[in-house]
């Protein structure tokens with residue numbers, strides 16, 4: 001009998017979300033790869049066996065054995081789009097919007113993202129790290145084991161590098177600051193036009209392309225992310241009031257010329273062609289897609305770009321309109337769900353809440369919502385070969401849920417459905 005580090009036996013449902021062929025599409029989204037009375041064996045941080053308890057638990061002994069009778073076990077959740085590093089909050093704007101101001105009106109009057117830019121520039125590094133750590137703690141407790149995190153709240157070279165350094169401190173292996181949530185960094189210098197360049201977006205983009213991007217890639221080469229082969233993405237906010245389609249293409253092509261994979265904030269409020277640009281550039285994901293026209297949904301469906309939907313934003317902004325997830329699935333698009341955790345449009349650390357919203361307002365089934373927060377979210381980060389499902393050889397990022405049925409993840413509202421969290425084979429909650 002082989003001895004391993006960890007053996008979880010007799011899960012009422014062992015949910016694998018297995019997808020050996022890449023991101024799930026169409027009918028495969030309704031399949032979660034359920035093994036009743038399932039077990040998983042873990043050694044050296046990796047899954048070494050998964051199957052019926054009868055077989056797996058007979059073939060292995062373990063230094064640590066967990067009997068999960070009455071619980072569902074599923075992959076750790078992957079949050080493919082967040083802005084976890086920032087200072088301050090936007091409570092005043094929350095009230096302004098409740099009184100009738102729109103998100104874009106607040107942005108155009110110098111509030112919105114620029115409020116957070118002021119606070120983030122002024123915050124010392126230790127404060128940024130502490131604030132991000134507190135948010136990551138909440139995310140971890142709610143089942144997130146990997147999170148993409150964007151810069152874009154400093155909008156100058158020193159500040160953007162400070163945000164990246166905060167992420168590196170939180171990711172450093174074995175360091176005092178290391179956080180169990182695995183981080184994936186994205187450079188988002190083109191999040192908004194910086195206050196110094198107000199009304200001169202092209203001049204600001206010159207500084208992004210000529211100064212910030214080279215500085216970010218130089219920083220990346222010596223970062224813990226490069227050592228772990230986790231990419232540094234480049235993203236742009238393609239939106240009225242931020243960057244138009246030509247400006248977005250310019251910054252993303254400059255990033256690609258430096259070897260960076262790209263993502264795009266597209267079609268959140270206005271359809272500017274961002275989804276088509278994502279396909280043309282071979283972007284790993286196109287995010288938001290609330291108002292994407294049907295012909296661009298078809299283009300995404302025919303591509304490898306994953307559509308990352310962020311329904312907590314629509315919910316927080318009090319909108320009745322949500323990205324047409326069902327039509328996207330019917331068209332054959334690969335979709336993922338993420339929180340977009342940020343102080344302005346989604347102060348939400350909870351992927352279970354995102355699943356709950358997606359089921360109610362976008363008519364996803366709980367199975368589709370779970371695949372969208374695990375295997376497809378991993379593919380939206382280019383990490384589908386390593387995380388996002390419980391398969392032999394993959395990283396052992398696992399959740400033991402409080403309930404016997406995984407559908408409670410999306411069914412119950414306002415609770416934490418997660419009993420314990422295992423990251424790289426190690427219990428962390």
Ligand SMILES: [Zn+2]
Pocket residue numbers: 081082083265340342
């Ligand atoms: Zn975002």
